[in-house]
Every structure is written in C-alpha cells, then in structure tokens.
Amino acid sequence: MRKALIIGIDYYDHLDLLTGCVNDAFAVRATVERNSDGTLNFPSPQVMTGTNAERRVLKRDLKEAARKLFADDSDIALFYFAGHGYIEDTGGFLCASDSETGDDGLSLAELMQLANKSRSRNKVIILDSCHSGAVGSSATTSGLAEISDGVTILTASTAEQESYETPGGGAGVFTSLFVDALNGAAANLVGDITPGSVYAHIDQSLGPWAQRPVFKTNVKTFVSLRRSEPPIALADLQALTTHFPSPDSKFQLDPSFEPERSPGEEDDDSIPPPDPARTAVFAVLQRYVKVNLVRPVDAPHMWHAAMQSKSCELTVLGQHYWSLVNKGLI
Structure with a gap:
C-alpha cells in the first residue's frame, strides 16, 4: 500500500497570497498517481488545496491529514507540501490558510514526530516552502538531526533560504524540477526513480548561487517513488x-x-x-x-x-x- 498526501496553499487569510503552490500540488498528483506505463503508483492520492476564502486548508485539517497519513503500516507514506514556511528560534512551521503569524502553523517538529513514530516502512517528506531545510533538525542542538529509520526528507531550500517560483510565477522552481525528475529525468536504466536520484537531479539543476535543496535520510535501501519507461530494454x-x-x-x-x-x-x-x-x-x-x-x-x-x-x-x-x-x- 502506497499513500500520498499532497498539499498546495495559495490563499492565506493573514499572510501574503501565493500563486504557484496549488498548481504544484496538482502537477505532483498527476505525476505520482501512476507510473509511466499507466499502472497505479500512489492510488487516489489525497489532495488538499487552499485556493480562496471559501476553500482553505485550515491548521486543524492540515495536522489531522498528516496524522492519518502516518497512522498505519503502509509501504510508503509520501507527504508533499507547497506553501508558506516560517522559522524562528524554536523551529520551523508549515503555514495553513488560517495561520496568523507563521509560528501557529504545523510545526516541523510535530511533522517529524508523526513520521518518526509511524509504522509505515518508508516515510518520504517533500517540502517546497521557505526555510523548509530546518525539518529533521533539532531546534535545541545545532547540527543534530532527528530522523528515525525509514525516513527521507527532500526540501526546496535550506533553513536560512527562501523558496522561489519559476520566472513569471505559476510554479515553484523546486517542484518543477521534482516533477521533471519523476517524469524520467532521474530514472536509472531499469526505470526506477528514487529519492536519491531525484535529489541528484535537482542539485545539478540549481546553480551554487540559487536556492539549495536539502536531502536527509536514514534508510538502508532507497525505495522507488515512480517507475518510468527505461531507456534500454x-x-x-x-x-x-x-x-x-x-x-x-x-x-x-x-x-x-x-x-x-x-x-x-x-x-x-x-x-x-x-x-x-x-x-x-x-x-x-x-x-x-x-x-x-x-x-x-x-x-x-x-x-x-x-x-x-x-x-x-x-x-x-x-x-x-x-x-x-x-x-x-x-
């Protein structure tokens, strides 16, 4: 069983509005749901989008959806978030539509606690938000990572950096590369696309002066996120x-x-x-x-x-x- 929770938030009651996160969420959903040959990959992924005042992603719903994602013993539990991120001296946060100050969203520490305690064999966290590189790091001890067995994290930027949209808006730089990687740019010769190969593709595509992706993992073997058409039979x-x-x-x-x-x-x-x-x-x-x-x-x-x-x-x-x-x- 492979489960995916995909969240994209453009609309915020109190924070600046965004333009590309909902598009990013639907692009990720369209890519991960099936392999390139049409077979199911992540069946019926749950998608939550904040598009306007009538359709918001609330803090309580964001946390509850994350809790349900990591609640069972699935083969893979994939969490993807695109939206505002916030960081302070107590740690980082993912901002919901009703977040007022940033530090009242879903804390990265809570997200990691859910993932670290999950019985899922592989927990994959993908974050396209500012300061997302803080996830998995201790807020009290510098340089200390807190990642249990089976957890993999890939973020759009470091804890100190912002996450940017493509020129003209409408999509995130990181997610655009992430989707390209899943569509085959990061596939090996048998067609498997792993978190490690996705990171390598994104890392090579961003220059030294651009936002830097962050990759953290504690796994014995990489799981395949998607299968593409192999370049050789x-x-x-x-x-x-x-x-x-x-x-x-x-x-x-x-x-x-x-x-x-x-x-x-x-x-x-x-x-x-x-x-x-x-x-x-x-x-x-x-x-x-x-x-x-x-x-x-x-x-x-x-x-x-x-x-x-x-x-x-x-x-x-x-x-x-x-x-x-x-x-x-x-």
Whole structure:
C-alpha cells in the first residue's frame, strides 16, 4: 500500500497570497498517481488545496491529514507540501490558510514526530516552502538531526533560504524540477526513480548561487517513488554478461557487424558483407553506447570501430551494471 498526501496553499487569510503552490500540488498528483506505463503508483492520492476564502486548508485539517497519513503500516507514506514556511528560534512551521503569524502553523517538529513514530516502512517528506531545510533538525542542538529509520526528507531550500517560483510565477522552481525528475529525468536504466536520484537531479539543476535543496535520510535501501519507461530494454541490459564475459573484456568487431557502407564500399570485395546475426548484436551494442554502457576503443564512433576491425568495451557505468546483472540483482 502506497499513500500520498499532497498539499498546495495559495490563499492565506493573514499572510501574503501565493500563486504557484496549488498548481504544484496538482502537477505532483498527476505525476505520482501512476507510473509511466499507466499502472497505479500512489492510488487516489489525497489532495488538499487552499485556493480562496471559501476553500482553505485550515491548521486543524492540515495536522489531522498528516496524522492519518502516518497512522498505519503502509509501504510508503509520501507527504508533499507547497506553501508558506516560517522559522524562528524554536523551529520551523508549515503555514495553513488560517495561520496568523507563521509560528501557529504545523510545526516541523510535530511533522517529524508523526513520521518518526509511524509504522509505515518508508516515510518520504517533500517540502517546497521557505526555510523548509530546518525539518529533521533539532531546534535545541545545532547540527543534530532527528530522523528515525525509514525516513527521507527532500526540501526546496535550506533553513536560512527562501523558496522561489519559476520566472513569471505559476510554479515553484523546486517542484518543477521534482516533477521533471519523476517524469524520467532521474530514472536509472531499469526505470526506477528514487529519492536519491531525484535529489541528484535537482542539485545539478540549481546553480551554487540559487536556492539549495536539502536531502536527509536514514534508510538502508532507497525505495522507488515512480517507475518510468527505461531507456534500454531489460533483456538488452541482462545480456551484458553474454556479450562481455568479464567486466574488463573487449568485444572484437569487424565490418560484418556494420550494416551500412560508405559510397564505393558496397562493391569492395576486401570488405566482408554484413552478417544479419552480427548486425543484430551490433544493434544491441549501439543501444549500450546510447546509455553510456559501452564505448568504442581507439575509434570515434562504433561505425569506425566496426569498419576498422577494432573493438568496444564497457564504461565504468557499464561495469557497474555488468556486476548487477552478474549478481542476479537485475
């Protein structure tokens, strides 16, 4: 069982109005509900949005929804919040529509208490709000994190920073990158998207002078937040150990592997004609090259490697996946 609570608040009774948080919430919902192949991922995620005075997210409702999310033994409990954040010397807060001063919202300490005590096997907290990096840190002891086993936190900014919207508004910078990551930008070669790969994507996309995302975790293994279409077929990936008997072996090529010929080479008897069985293998090798698993040796491209009877070899990434296949982990 995978549960998701998604909150976006633009409307505030007493604080400045926002413009992109509701859009962010619906974008996250549209992405996480199903995997890229249409299968259910987080079935029927609960979405709470504060859009106007008639439709608000109240403090009591925000806290109660968080309590229900973490109340059972789900496989994953995902909490996403976009809205105002507030910090003072006693800690940080997530502001509801009826928050008056900021420090009267859902405290990050309360949120962490709910997550830390939850029986859910994986608790994932995603915050796109100012000062959200304070979550999971002790308000009384500097540098001390308070994260129990199975908890992962990803925030838009540090405790000292604000969280910004994209130019023109309408979406958060962090959430836009988060959604891109879930849509496949952070997928590994089998299509899994983990909190770690999401953070890596966001971290690389934000410059050193921009808001800095924060990643905190206490897990033994990463859970997959979503599955996307893998960039290479599983059967091809599992064939790595067939084509390369060892991680440092080289695959010898010759012109019979290459189906294409340059003008004038078709009638050159010194060049072996294409062999259908070998060209099929060569097509797999070229797919490896596209995802950085294989590279030609002493040749700029695979075509040159084949036509000049050179070889190809596994890259460092290719050796990593070779090892995973060899151990039966893929």
